[in-house]
Structure formats: C-alpha cells, structure tokens
Amino acid sequence: MALVGIAILGVAGVFAYLQQPVFGELPSGERLERMTLSPNYVGGAFLNQIDTPMKTTDQSEVSMWMGTLFGEEGQTRPPGTVPTVKTDLKALDPAQDLVVWLGHSSYFVQLGGQRILIDPVFSANAAPIPGANEAFEGTNLYTADDVPEIDALLISHDHYDHLDYPTVRALQPKVRQVIVGLGVGAHFERWGYDMRRVREADWNEVVALTPQVQVHVTPARHYSGRTFTRDQSLWVGFALVSPERRLFVSGDSGYGPHFAQIGQRLGPFDWVALDAGQYDPRWANVHMNPEQAAQAADDLRIHALMQAHVGRFTIAPHDWDDPFKRIVAASRGHAYALWTPEIGQPVHLDGRAQSFTAWWEGGAMTKQPRLAAEAKEQ
Structure with missing residues (x-):
C-alpha cells in the first residue's frame, strides 16, 4: 500500500x-473544430504529407532518448566562447x-519595410526543466529589450x-501580429495575447502583412507537442514574398517532396x-542532415543558403561543429x-559584396565577442 501511495503522489506531482x-x-472548442476541417x-492529429515515423530504428522511443541523454556523445558543446556580433x-x-x-533557428528579418521575428529564443535554456538544454x-x-517594434512574429511550431x-511573454507589447500553424494559438491565448492579433494558418495559406509583403505558410515534415500529447498543432515553414525578393525558412523539417513543390x-x-x-540516424525523418539540406536548396531553386538549428543549443549527440563542416x-x-x-x-539582401568566415573553427573559439560598433562598420 505504501508503494501505491508513493506512485499516486508521484503521478499527482507530475500532473x-x-x-x-x-x-x-x-x-479545444472552436479552435479544435476548425482544426478538424x-x-x-x-x-485526431496532424499528419505529414508522407509517412513519417518518429524513430527510424528498432529501439523504443524511451530507449532512444535515454541513449541520447546518457550514452556516448561527441563534442556537443564548443570548447570556448562562440564568436558573435551584437548588432543594434x-x-x-x-x-x-x-x-x-x-x-539556432531564430531570425530577425527586414523585408519591404516590415520587421519580422522568426522563432525567437532569448532564454539561456531551451527546455521546461532548468539546465536541460543550456545555450553555448x-x-x-539578445533580450526582448533589444528588439524594435515587430510587425509580425512567426512561430514554426x-x-x-x-x-x-x-x-x-516579454515580446508581447512589441508585436503587432502573430502568425502560427493551426492549434498553436492555444498557447498564445493562455499566455495572454490578444487573439485578434494571432493568425492561425494551415499549409499553403497566405497572410498579407501589407499589400506588397506576403507570408506564405508552407508544409514541413516534423511533429509538435510540449507535453506527452503530440501533433495537436501544426508545424510549418514560411515563405516571405515582396515585389523585390523571396525568402524561405523551413522550420524544423526532414527532407521530402514538399521542398520541390514549394520551389x-x-x-x-x-x-x-x-x-x-x-540530425541523427535514429530520427532521420524529422530533421535534415547537411547533405539533404543541400539537396533541398537545389529543389527550392535558391541564390543563398544559411543553416538553421545550429550554433546555440545541442539536441543531437553529434559534434557541435559537424553541421558546419x-x-x-x-x-x-x-x-x-x-x-x-x-x-x-547582418546579412544584406541587396546584392552587395559580403564575406563570411569559418568562425566555428578551433582558433576562433578564443575570440572575445565583438562590440556593436564593429558590427555597424560592416
């Protein structure tokens, strides 16, 4: 009976x-009714366009994550301070x-006079448990105080x-509009956002920021969920389109035919x-490795590529610099x-000459963070 009582207390504590x-x-309610359409x-759940098992090995999912947390790893964190530039x-x-x-996957974008913030994470820990996923x-x-008024906050999942x-929560007073996949608005509603400013969209829907600047909500190949219940909100990518330029952010996504379709x-x-x-062979369907990203770049027909899901947090057991190499x-x-x-x-999109370094190489790790004044000179 004592063990039963302890178990009940444990379950109650987790709850x-x-x-x-x-x-x-x-x-729930009207939001859930719209999702069912x-x-x-x-x-009862969102699905990817093609079959996407979460795990791609025979081991159980619990065993997979235990192996990730406690198994052998490469050098998953940089040996020193990551070189950075603090731009105003x-x-x-x-x-x-x-x-x-x-x-990681956070971007500040200026396009057609609009200021857009994508998947911002200013916390030093990207997890609900303290110390579980500490930033490099x-x-x-950056903090929310460093950000100007934002025309659109985009969240991929x-x-x-x-x-x-x-x-x-900290950005709330600065955000004019939020664009998310179906179901994600439930989080924003609980967190006190004015739901008249939150647009929940399905794949291939278009949201106009201005008559000239559009946000196309695009398919991705991934999954969702902040607790044990999965896939009750939609994971998306974003294409940002103005008369002058076309930009695309994949969000988290495994490789699939959707890239060629979007292109x-x-x-x-x-x-x-x-x-x-x-990336990891155990969850190969839901994140791309660099070689797959290069193929996706060709499918999309692009001029310039940057990596996402790198450089700040570790989730997979590969070396932290393996994606860059x-x-x-x-x-x-x-x-x-x-x-x-x-x-x-800053990366400029107007065709000017720009140069970039292999900042992840060993010697660069000893550099001190550069000052904002240096950033303005670039």
Whole structure:
C-alpha cells in the first residue's frame, strides 16, 4: 500500500507540474473544430504529407532518448566562447532588406519595410526543466529589450527551442501580429495575447502583412507537442514574398517532396534558412542532415543558403561543429552561395559584396565577442 501511495503522489506531482504556463495549452472548442476541417488533421492529429515515423530504428522511443541523454556523445558543446556580433537591431534602417541570425533557428528579418521575428529564443535554456538544454557560451546576446517594434512574429511550431515562453511573454507589447500553424494559438491565448492579433494558418495559406509583403505558410515534415500529447498543432515553414525578393525558412523539417513543390510554386528564392542540424540516424525523418539540406536548396531553386538549428543549443549527440563542416563540403559544386555569418552579423539582401568566415573553427573559439560598433562598420 505504501508503494501505491508513493506512485499516486508521484503521478499527482507530475500532473501539478504540467499545469505551469510554460507547457501551454491544448486546443479545444472552436479552435479544435476548425482544426478538424483541415485536410492535414486526420484521426485526431496532424499528419505529414508522407509517412513519417518518429524513430527510424528498432529501439523504443524511451530507449532512444535515454541513449541520447546518457550514452556516448561527441563534442556537443564548443570548447570556448562562440564568436558573435551584437548588432543594434533598433538602429537598422527598416528600408534595407536584411537578415540577422540570432542563433539556432531564430531570425530577425527586414523585408519591404516590415520587421519580422522568426522563432525567437532569448532564454539561456531551451527546455521546461532548468539546465536541460543550456545555450553555448557567448550566445546569449539578445533580450526582448533589444528588439524594435515587430510587425509580425512567426512561430514554426511549438517545441521549446522555437516557441520560448519567457521570450514570447516579454515580446508581447512589441508585436503587432502573430502568425502560427493551426492549434498553436492555444498557447498564445493562455499566455495572454490578444487573439485578434494571432493568425492561425494551415499549409499553403497566405497572410498579407501589407499589400506588397506576403507570408506564405508552407508544409514541413516534423511533429509538435510540449507535453506527452503530440501533433495537436501544426508545424510549418514560411515563405516571405515582396515585389523585390523571396525568402524561405523551413522550420524544423526532414527532407521530402514538399521542398520541390514549394520551389516550383513560390521560387526561385533569394535567401533560405534550412534545418541542417540536430540530425541523427535514429530520427532521420524529422530533421535534415547537411547533405539533404543541400539537396533541398537545389529543389527550392535558391541564390543563398544559411543553416538553421545550429550554433546555440545541442539536441543531437553529434559534434557541435559537424553541421558546419558538412554543409561546406556538401555545398561545393552547387549553384547557390553558402553564407555563414556569426550570430548577430547582418546579412544584406541587396546584392552587395559580403564575406563570411569559418568562425566555428578551433582558433576562433578564443575570440572575445565583438562590440556593436564593429558590427555597424560592416
């Protein structure tokens, strides 16, 4: 009986812990009714366009994650401080089309006079448990206070390294509009957002920021969920289109035919950011390795490629710099340019000459973070 009591207390403790706001909210009511009308919501959950088993080995999912947490790993964290550039985002001319990578899958984008923030994570820990996924040394550059007024906040899906509760709460007074996949709005509603400003969209829907700037919500190949219940909100990518330029951010995604379809429908693209980190043979369907990202770049018909899902947090057991080394090799001989800015370094989209370094190489790890004044000189 004592063991039964302990078990009951344990279950009650877990249940109580999961009531914290960081875990968000599952869709219900009218939101859930709208989700059921989506052709991508089948049998009580969202599905990928093609069959996508989460794990690609015979071991159980529990065993897979235990092996990731406690098994043999490579050098999953940099040996020193990551080189960065602290750009004053508020001082940037909104008329200039540019991108600032904020680390991992976070981007500050200026396009057609619109300021757009994609998957911002300003927390030092990308997990609901303290210390579970700490950012690399030197990469905690930005806070919500560093960000100007935002015309559109785009969230690709609800995993903790993309939808960060403290960041989203801190940004709330600065955000004019939120664009997310179906179901993700339930989190924002619980966190106090004015739902008149939150647009939940299905794959292939279009949201106009202005008559000239559009956000196309595109398919991805992934999964969702902040607790044990999965796939109750939709994972997406984003194509940002203005009369002058076309940009694309994949969100987390395994390789699939959707890239060629997006390229045919919306390409060619001037700049793209593709998931090319945190890959592993055990979950090969839901993240791309660098070689697959190079193929996806060709499918999309692009001019310039940057990596996403790298440089700030570790989820997979590969060496932290393996994605950078492999994308350099995989991109040789392709028609696109590979851009490798440091975190915080502005990337201009107007065709000007730009140079980038292999900042992940060993000697660079001893560099001190560069000052904002240096960033302005670039």
